[in-house]
Amino acid sequence: MPLNADFDPAALKGFLANRFGDAAMTLERIGGGQSNPTYFVDYGAHRMVLRKKPAGPILRGAHAVDREFRVLEALAPTNVPVPRPVLYHAGAEPLGTPFYLMERLDGRVFHDCSLPGLVPTERRGVYFGMAEAMAKLHAVRPDEVGLGDYGRPGNYFERQIDRWTRQLRQSPSDRIPALEAVADWLPQHLPTDDGRVSIAHGDFRLGNLLFHPDKPEVIGILDWELSTIGHPLADLGFCSMTWHSTPDEYGGIRGLDHATLGIPSQREFLDHYFAHAVPTAPLQRFHLVFSLFRFAVIFVGIADRARAGSAASADAASKSPLAGRFAARAQEIIQGARPWSGS
Numbered sequence: 001m002p003l004n005a006d007f008d009p010a011a012l013k014g015f016l017a018n019r020f021g022d023a024a025m026t027l028e029r030i031g032g033g034q035s036n037p038t039y040f041v042d043y044g045a046h047r048m049v050l051r052k053k054p055a056g057p058i059l060r061g062a063h064a065v066d067r068e069f070r071v072l073e074a075l076a077p078t079n080v081p082v083p084r085p086v087l088y089h090a091g092a093e094p095l096g097t098p099f100y101l102m103e104r105l106d107g108r109v110f111h112d113c114s115l116p117g118l119v120p121t122e123r124r125g126v127y128f129g130m131a132e133a134m135a136k137l138h139a140v141r142p143d144e145v146g147l148g149d150y151g152r153p154g155n156y157f158e159r160q161i162d163r164w165t166r167q168l169r170q171s172p173s174d175r176i177p178a179l180e181a182v183a184d185w186l187p188q189h190l191p192t193d194d195g196r197v198s199i200a201h202g203d204f205r206l207g208n209l210l211f212h213p214d215k216p217e218v219i220g221i222l223d224w225e226l227s228t229i230g231h232p233l234a235d236l237g238f239c240s241m242t243w244h245s246t247p248d249e250y251g252g253i254r255g256l257d258h259a260t261l262g263i264p265s266q267r268e269f270l271d272h273y274f275a276h277a278v279p280t281a282p283l284q285r286f287h288l289v290f291s292l293f294r295f296a297v298i299f300v301g302i303a304d305r306a307r308a309g310s311a312a313s314a315d316a317a318s319k320s321p322l323a324g325r326f327a328a329r330a331q332e333i334i335q336g337a338r339p340w341s342g343s
Contacts, residue, residue, distance in 0.1 A: 292333070
């Protein structure tokens with residue numbers, strides 16, 4: 001039995017035997033973080049990944065593995081790189097929660113955005129591969145792949161500001177003045193809604209991408225837990241935070257020698273995305289500030305759960321200072337204290 005498994009492996013083996021016939025099974029838990037429990041499952045010739053809701057009480061609408069499976073099914077026939085979905089099981093039995101299975105792809109995941117071990121040309125290729133994969137996702141029209149009702153179209157940023165500000169104000173944690181100031185700034189600088197609608201991944205970053213074993217090409221976009229119908233510039237702004245946070249601020253690349261490493265500048269990354277994307281409005285200061293604000297509020301929530309003893313990650317408490325750090329980064333952009341490479 002793998003460490004930290006939250007179900008009986010024998011129950012999974014019985015379930016798989018009913019669908020694929022009797023075979024040998026191996027099981028390994030991967031990841032950890034704040035997300036849905038995830039396992040490698042080898043069953044006979046089937047090499048799969050299992051994702052399930054966590055055991056125990058959870059917030060309504062959270063850990064919606066049914067939505068993850070739905071978006072994978074919808075995108076599988078497109079040119080968006082996603083793992084092939086295998087099956088979704090909605091019942092609580094046999095694993096205690098709903099779960100789904102998808103194919104396991106062989107590739108590379110880069111959790112360190114400085115990409116140690118690669119040569120400069122490879123680093124540059126990886127960042128441009130990330131931009132190209134994002135452009136492919138945003139080119140898909142949700143209604144054409146059966147995802148027209150996957151979220152509420154229109155006024156995306158207005159609704160998101162309201163949601164995250166409300167979550168911030170409901171937090172029992174001490175107030176962070178810089179974060180409160182950013183919350184006040186955002187609705188006053190909301191861009192005009194241009195009507196652009198796409199599937200927004202919600203957590204589009206290097207660590208959620210699987211790259212080809214030998215080429216700087218994304219073969220799988222992973223972790224769709226936060227996906228919805230939204231605006232493409234939400235993902236682009238979120239991904240751009242990497243250039244504005246330091247390595248000790250959730251693995252950013254600010255302060256590194258990008259030229260020597262071969263990592264493209266933020267401007268080069270944005271240009272590469274727009275060169276491959278369907279016509280899209282330019283990234284504005286607002287989008288980056290919004291992304292930094294949203295991420296800061298997420299860390300406020302992690303700190304709240306750590307104090308309450310319900311955080312999924314053992315190191316959740318150590319992440320609480322990041323709320324203030326990301327709020328400060330947002331204020332730097334607002335005040336023009338740091339170049340941000342947008343229009």
